[in-house]
Amino acid sequence: MLSNHHSSNIAAKPATETGLLGSGNQAGVLLGSKYELGGSKLLASSVNRGWGSSITAEVRRHEDLHCTAFVQQVNEVIIALSGSAKIKRRADGPEQKFLSRPGSACICPRGVAVKYLHIHSGSLEMLHLYLPQDLFGNLESLDGSSVDSGLMYTGGFYDPLVQHIGLAIAEELQAEQSAGRIVLDSLALALAARMLQHYTRQEPNKLSGRFIDGKASGALDHARLNRVLEFMYQNLGADITLDELAGVACLSVYHFARAFKLATGSAPVQYFTDLRVARAKALLADPTITVEDVALSTGFSSGTNFARAFKKSVGLSPTQYRSQH
Template structure:
């Protein structure tokens, strides 16, 4: 992670609220300002990748970080990528003290009054994920005040799914070109769903009506499914967002993603990728189109991303498939 970050991002730009991320902050506010003030080093940022997704990510190196009291302004999930160091932090409860190694995670919810945060006795490269204050419409957020979000303030835990999602997002930060909005949105939604399922205080008043409906609803009905599938077919070459698909179905993002998978057996991004790959198989029979041409025709940001998705789905590279057919 370190060498790639240094070679690709000479001067990373810190993540800021754009006015559309929904973190609850005013546009221009630096989301990781406490780390800047505390002395951490920014290695990579989704700002430099041009992500248009609802997830915002940074990779920072912490070697001797000392943050005094602050009120957390954004829902944040932190995952250690490499190295090791001791972490001491405290909010209202007892001090949380642990040795952080690759895979360990922390949650710092919006609205928590943190008394101190110290990272010392080592070096850690950590992925910092900044999420919307309502976790994609699943938490009640009546205004922009830094009120208690309902998430747990916890650290030093190991959750295989959280680690897997974090590594996938970190991989996208390193990739030459991002995989696309629907993939990044899906990773962010999966992370938010994990937070809601296992890392909230389960206060019913904190959950939105759309979240409760999404948990209890069944599969997407045929009419909505047909509308969504038609939208997918018509936009195979576009960089669509998960929110756009949910809007077509007239549902919240969380509700839609659950209902779509129940109806089709696949997550929306996987189904959309499979449609693109099926179209690519047809285009690969045209000798006048290069692999790069096909990649752009079906909405991939590069031939590399297309080849990666195609091989994952089909088992061979686009060139190998073309030669065999």
């Protein structure tokens, strides 16, 4: 659950379509418009947080929410953070009716025509995650115009991995971590992979050609790996994305993440985090460099955010590490 303190520090501006998520809408379309019309209260948003194109997040409080018919505009995963309430919703199939509590999740794929959505008999704080239409290149329409993502319209399920990813993204709304945007990209990719593995309407190989097998042919070759590592070293102070790293390797994001881990034994986000921490340790060894300067040199917006991320990774604050080493 996001505290009131943190929520008040995040601009509560609803997520809008930028074109980067590939929902097919015009730029400026409100992604959570159905919730706004139904009376939902926006507590936090990733808008203007510089998260890039991988994922957009909102935290909303729903009390006595009643949404009339709408067509879902983007792939959305919703995770209950706190509270308890009853949910009733229906699309083409039978009504879905369940009690939502912390950890309960729902999926509403792009293109689904929802007849109604009601949240009542309680109050819920929910994390709403908007994912790219093609789930990072793993879903493609046959004719380029289909809005069907192949995901299930389902709700009220408990998936520990989905819950863990959601909580990590909610935490990112509150504070910077040691690897910046690449953390969000990795979390979004993991969530998309989970959707593809367990929440498609049919088996992946029966999705009429719309599913692209995510298996990488193997580890990154030496030349590609060197290019990626050089890019990382040259941009330790920048807020790089997983998409940029995949571009350097000339692979899709999904294939790159798998191939990089096969080549190095670490996920890209962990490898980049380790490089940043190593750079920070080296800079802290020089007493003439302030902690604030170390923070800026390793891509953090402030000494406070750097200290928080450094301690989480190393177990010591930058000042404590400097005094002991």
